[in-house]
Amino acid sequence: MVIHLNKSVGKEQAEELGRKYESICFNDGTRYVLVTTSKVKEADATLKAAAEATFVTDTDIQLAGKQYMNDTRSIDFGVVSIGGANNNTLVITGPCSVESEEQIEQASALCLELGVKVLRAGAYKPRTSPYTFQGLGLEGLKLLDKMRTKHGLKIITEVRDSTHVDEVIEYADIIQVGAKAMYDQGILRKCGKSNKPILIKRGFGSTLQEFVQSAEFVLSSGNPNVMLCERGIRTFETKTRFTLDLCGVAWLKQYTNLPVILDPSHAIGYAYGVADLSRACIAMGIDGLLIETHPNPKVAKSDAEQQLNFEQFRALYKSMGAVASAVGRKIV
Amino acid sequence: MVIHLNKSVGKEQAEELGRKYESICFNDGTRYVLVTTSKVKEADATLKAAAEATFVTDTDIQLAGKQYMNDTRSIDFGVVSIGGANNNTLVITGPCSVESEEQIEQASALCLELGVKVLRAGAYKPRTSPYTFQGLGLEGLKLLDKMRTKHGLKIITEVRDSTHVDEVIEYADIIQVGAKAMYDQGILRKCGKSNKPILIKRGFGSTLQEFVQSAEFVLSSGNPNVMLCERGIRTFETKTRFTLDLCGVAWLKQYTNLPVILDPSHAIGYAYGVADLSRACIAMGIDGLLIETHPNPKVAKSDAEQQLNFEQFRALYKSMGAVASAVGRKIV
Amino acid sequence: MVIHLNKSVGKEQAEELGRKYESICFNDGTRYVLVTTSKVKEADATLKAAAEATFVTDTDIQLAGKQYMNDTRSIDFGVVSIGGANNNTLVITGPCSVESEEQIEQASALCLELGVKVLRAGAYKPRTSPYTFQGLGLEGLKLLDKMRTKHGLKIITEVRDSTHVDEVIEYADIIQVGAKAMYDQGILRKCGKSNKPILIKRGFGSTLQEFVQSAEFVLSSGNPNVMLCERGIRTFETKTRFTLDLCGVAWLKQYTNLPVILDPSHAIGYAYGVADLSRACIAMGIDGLLIETHPNPKVAKSDAEQQLNFEQFRALYKSMGAVASAVGRKIV
Amino acid sequence: MVIHLNKSVGKEQAEELGRKYESICFNDGTRYVLVTTSKVKEADATLKAAAEATFVTDTDIQLAGKQYMNDTRSIDFGVVSIGGANNNTLVITGPCSVESEEQIEQASALCLELGVKVLRAGAYKPRTSPYTFQGLGLEGLKLLDKMRTKHGLKIITEVRDSTHVDEVIEYADIIQVGAKAMYDQGILRKCGKSNKPILIKRGFGSTLQEFVQSAEFVLSSGNPNVMLCERGIRTFETKTRFTLDLCGVAWLKQYTNLPVILDPSHAIGYAYGVADLSRACIAMGIDGLLIETHPNPKVAKSDAEQQLNFEQFRALYKSMGAVASAVGRKIV
Secondary structure (H helix, E strand, O other), X not given: OEEEEOXXXXXXXHHHHHHHOOXXXXXXXXXXXEEOOOOOOOOOHHHHHHEEEEEXXXXXXXXXXXXXXXXXXXXXXXXXXXXXXXXXXXXXXXXXXXXXXXXXXXXXXXXXXXXXXXXXXXXXOXXXXXXXXOOOOHHHHHHHHHHHHHHOOEEEEEEOOHHHHHHHHHHOOEEEEOHHHOOOHHHHHHHHHOOOOEEXXXXXXXXXXXXXXXXXXXXXXXXXXXXXXXXXXXXXXOOOOOEOEHHHHHHHHHHEOOOEEEOHXXXXXXXXXXXXXXXXXXXXXXXXXXXXXXXXXXXXXXXXXXXXXXXXXXXXXXXXXXXXXXXXXXXX | OEEEEOOOOOHHHHHHHHHHOOOEEEEOOOOEEEEOOOOOOOOOHHHHHHEEEEEOOOOOOOOOEOOOOOOOOOEEOOOOEEOOOOOEEEEEEEOOEOOOHHHHHHHHHHHHHHOOOEEEOEOOOOOOOOOXXXXXXXXXXXXXXXXXXXXXXXXXXXXOOHHHHHHHHHHOOEEXXXXXXXXXXXXXXXXXXXXXXXXXXXXXXXXXXXXXXXXXXXXXXXXXXXXXXXXXXXXXXXXXXXXXXXXXXXXXXXXXXXXXXXXXXXXXXXXXXXXXXHHHHHHOOOOEEEEEEOOOHHXXXXXXXXXXXXXXXXXXXXXXXXXXXXXXXXXX | OEEEEXXXXXXXXXXXXXXXXXXXXXXXXXXXXXXXXXXXXXXXHHHHHHEEEEEOOOOOOOOOEOOOOOOOOOEEOOOOEEOOOOOEEEEEEEOOEOXXXXXXXXXXXXXXXXXXXXXXXXXXXXXOOOOOOOOXXXXXXXXXXXXXXXHOOEEEEEEOOHXXXXXXXXXXXXXXXXXXXXXXXXXXXXXXXXXXXXXXXXXXXXXXXXXXXXXXXXXXXXXXXXXXXXXXXXXOOOOOOOEOEHHHHHHHHHHEOOOEEEOHXXXXXXXXXXXXXXXXXXXXXXXXXXEEEXXXXXXXXXXXXXXXXXXXXXXXXXXXXXXXXXXXXXXX | OEXXXXXXXXXXXXXXXXXXXXXXXXXXXXXXXXXXXXXXXOOOHHHHHHEEEEEOOOOOOOOOXXXXXXXXXXXXXXXXXXXXXXXXXXXXXXXXXXXXXHHHHHHHHHHHHHOXXXXXXXXXXXXXXXXXXXXXXXXHHHHHHHHHHHHOOEEEEEEOOHHHHHHHHHXXXXXXXXXXXXXXXXXXXXXXXXXXXXXXXXXXXXOHHHHHHHHHHHHOOOOOOEEEEEOOEOOOOOOOOXXXXXXXXXXXXXXXXXXXXXXXXXXXXXXXXXXXXXXXXXXXXXXXXXXXXXXXXXXXXXXOOOOEOHHHHHHHHXXXXXXXXXXXXXXX
């Protein structure tokens, strides 16, 4: 149960109630909020007296659920926003990894050419082998920061593990919690203490319930700016890298209040299908797309097969507007 | 290896060559064709002398592969066709099961109202329990036949097992090989002896390779009119009934010459997501859609949760044209 | 609900009650039995008057469930039996396919040498490609029949599809319904009209619920002699061919009354792990094992990688007794 | 390729070679070792001159592979060891979570009564919801430490995320990297700097290849004491919590040099199947078992359904010796 305490209830009293009802307590900017487990279905007299409103939920999808907030949350990136009353679909692009200043400058130039406002690239790569390229680390973050300052682009980059979460929170405009870090409470709670937008990628072996509950760790730490990113789940089919779960996206739209971003590049793992899948995602009415592009995919240090070259991306980008418009949305 | 024999090669000689090279032999209307296993990569002198053309393939995706035929096969339903040079996306609708004459008349009326040309409904239901509604059987087939005669609709219905394959081939305009019958060689080979269009549904535990190889059983029996239908695979995610595999659809479009039909109703298993998923499928550039509708889904004898009511379907149908048009296609 | 009608209730009255209560009706040798859907939880006055006993079940696992019959069913193969009060673990071996008389004679000789009583081999192979070895068909069945007559071995062989179900029922001592035919109601109902033991293999994409419900088709057609065979399910892991589901076996033992046979050869798909897995299965306390052996696996026409050679099988067989004995069972 | 440098090669030269050949460099106690990616298949003249031995591997399973070290690594826990030349199967038991001093004293008493040498219990619980019991944290670690001091038991406990990895490394005798932390390079590299035994649990969505590569992060950081723990993977089957992958265990035994520990409790998720599965695991010839027990499972704060009560565990423990002995192993 989510409990909005009366605005007159101060920090001390709120925390005391939190302890008493074994709840998480945070301030949402307007009032203190308590969240008990979803097994609590009714407020007792004490709680009722202190509460402005209560929201009973079926499962521990609480702050993220439609039963708590019916509209999709609005997330503001400064230059543009998604969710809420608008019907924007945000396009984000850039290479899998920052590889060099030259490469990230080329990626930035592509964004500027087309009007893409958010640049993606990884500095800390969650590689499964220790013997391959692991990303440029802090140096990569600084190159991204340079692109921001120089070109006015917004930056999204991934937290791989807790060792660099503070740096990423400091440098990025949007914090990406990687699929392999989705269950990491240390990272999630730190993201909850920031007020920057957080994009949580679904673990490829994670259920929708667990995925949304990861968002609950951030939301219940006080950061309301959470987006979910479906990027393919692992199934028995191996002709493609993963299986993009659009049925799951339909479920997320039906039952949660979180904006949904799609990553078709990681899902299929091959450039040939990215354009068709991207258009399919837009036609689903989703809030954003993450698409990997590289000035020369053949020499990419990671995910070479799935990155689009610039010509392919330009053609795709040009085709997006009509699809968005057909479903009452706008590419931003 | 697929071998087009010279047109001068007659039946007897073709079959002798077939035995010699451990090949399947059939007449494709123009000439005799041999298909060896894909392990054979080169024709010897005898074969070269008899062959007009040879096609080497990577795997046993042979007649269905782009290496054999680069364009998507054209399938003609009389009233309309898909594949080939046209960019049609065929919409098929109707209830999960034929339940009564009244119900199937209502379903037909919806088709006529909107201009939908193909009516779907099951007569033999592949239920997993023997203790539930099993379909009307032959009586159901006859009701479908009546709709065809009376209203000029084309009929698609499912073969569940070999006991009624002959009846279905006799009554239906399009033979649907059900997901649970996808590996049934008896059914597949019988379909190969017909020249009616065959729609093979992907088994929910079947790989793309196996799926296309099912089509090879039909194609190599002499029927070139095969379509594939993706209807969701079984994964660890249980919030939705199955997981629609659009990455797999991208792969099918890239590597095979078979038209691809999508069934979002069975994939998600719930009516709420069918409209969004249908539009996503259309934006993928696919050849057709199977959507379940029922005059009153609440009382449906099977799949009650996933069937759209007529109002929902009308709204969806109305929205399809714009999406199709945005990707250069046309709803038929 | 399963209803045991009074022994005085005759065929005509039983069938009339069956129609009235939308039930399946069959004679179990002692009395007529009705099975309604499991949604019916209570008998009305008419039914109570006609019933000797009623069994309410949670799901459509009815005749196969512990709520209906608490002990494991006893299956008698003539030479030996499993289930019931005994603690036998039956070992079945032989090649994937009958390839020639010489080969199947060698396989028979191995059985005779070690005292194995049941010989397995496929005549109709459910290959996923039409361009590979499809089995010897009826000729294969006749070779198996010859081994039975000549050596007194019991024979188990697979039904691939309905086209040859009658022949297999005629020739085999144990009818194996293949994993790809598990949902085939035509085959299952025919098996239900026989009284020979039926071994149903679990579809690699089938849930335990569906698996047991397949057995319900046979049981409710009047054949009580059904065994289940777990042979690996399809998961994301591809280093091994399938994933043997021993958790599922524990569930089957807990909730059903059907003997459970394990097939480690198909599960792992490689000979190296078959011995360890076989011993693990025995230690689970299961009723039987199907193990593929071949006089010369390297030249086998199907499943070459997973068949044990005779030396490997002899060593494995020798080690089985101690494991069985450690868990209070006996190898037969 | 793994390169054993000559013992005369010092730190500075080793590290310079490491940089030159883009390798990881560490000292294994005897000499400096370089590991390049597995794509490097041959040593050039410079490397040959500096190398004592080189080991070429197929994939980035390098230090963990049989091509590098053919025998199973020996792991010494002080009181007992596993792997190497001995045939010990180590039994570890205890509750899912430390809940109170009384509860963990009872768990310790059970170990002492039966001669179990290693006590398991979680202090930091990787719960998927923030609104449920999260573990006692540092207080829990201190209670475990108390049991060690007081009773001489060895302690294994889990690292959930990086925020407490230092504390766990300090307090535990065996560091358990939880399934949800399996990809966490920060944790893995820290474990690599310790010399305590590390038990890595397989992520439920992780391939065997990724699982073993996680071990490579620890091994290549200089800690040779790594064990793998299979605890069930996530599949479409939901009657049981996860699916224990014994085919995968056979693969690990065939291709890696790491001891393998099994956790049947988490795999099935229900107490009823734990005994049968435990005996199956022992019959596989594995190196150890983790089994959850609780003085009163019904009131357990986490995983209540899968923990054995003490009576059940005593009966299971008593039955283990005979199974181990049947496969030439010994319970320790």
